[in-house]
Amino acid sequence: MGTLQLISPSLESTIQIGRILGKCLPAGTFVALDGILGAGKTQFVKGIACGLDEGGWAGLRSPTFTLMLSYHGGRCVLHHVDFYRLNESPELPGEILEAIESDRAITVVEWADIWREVWPEHYVHVSFEIEDDTNKRRITIEDPRGICPDLAKELDDYVIEPAGA
Ligand SMILES: Nc1ncnc2c1ncn2[C@@H]1O[C@H](COP(=O)(O)OP(=O)(O)OP(=O)(O)O)[C@@H](O)[C@H]1O
Ligand SMILES: [Mg+2]
Numbered sequence: 003m004g005t006l007q008l009i010s011p012s013l014e015s016t017i018q019i020g021r022i023l024g025k026c027l028p029a030g031t032f033v034a035l036d037g038i039l040g041a042g043k044t045q046f047v048k049g050i051a052c053g054l055d056e057g058g059w060a061g062l063r064s065p066t067f068t069l070m071l072s073y074h075g076g077r078c079v080l081h082h083v084d085f086y087r088l089n090e091s092p093e094l095p096g097e098i099l100e101a102i103e104s105d106r107a108i109t110v111v112e113w114a115d116i117w118r119e120v121w122p123e124h125y126v127h128v129s130f131e132i133e134d135d136t137n138k139r140r141i142t143i144e145d146p147r148g149i150c151p152d153l154a155k156e157l158d159d160y161v162i163e164p165a166g167a
Pocket of ligand 1: 136
């Protein structure tokens, strides 16, 4: 799969799209999230957590002040990281680099573009844009390595581009 453009009409839809992606993702995938403040990145991670473990998102918080939060209850470990606070850092903490390189965990990073040089080969990049209507989000999913080949079919209800994907 290459690139998909989706429209999420509501918060619930964004969580559902994250959940569908979470179900498709193999262990060892790095998921890079980008988009401005309030675009929906943390809500989307709730969906991913739910895709790994149906009840798993209940306690999910934003890692802005903790750098990394890890969840062990699902089909594989989920690490949730935010690069926003690491913007000025000369290097990333070792535990975060280990999480990114792990082939057993899924590591999801908000504000991932800040440290693009640490992205591993196997990544999925998801960007969020706020549409004029404040509850609508345009979500672009790039999967250059074809990690989730069935994603277009699974996300059919939300895909606008490529048409008929
Ligand atoms: N379609 C939608 N998808 C996602 N969030 C939505 C949507 N419509 C409204 N919202 C609201 O937008 C906000 C998204 O907040 P969230 O914390 O996920 O943003 P974020 O991208 O993680 O921001 P930050 O960069 O500050 O971490 C929430 O308050 C949510 O209720
Ligand atoms: Mg956030």
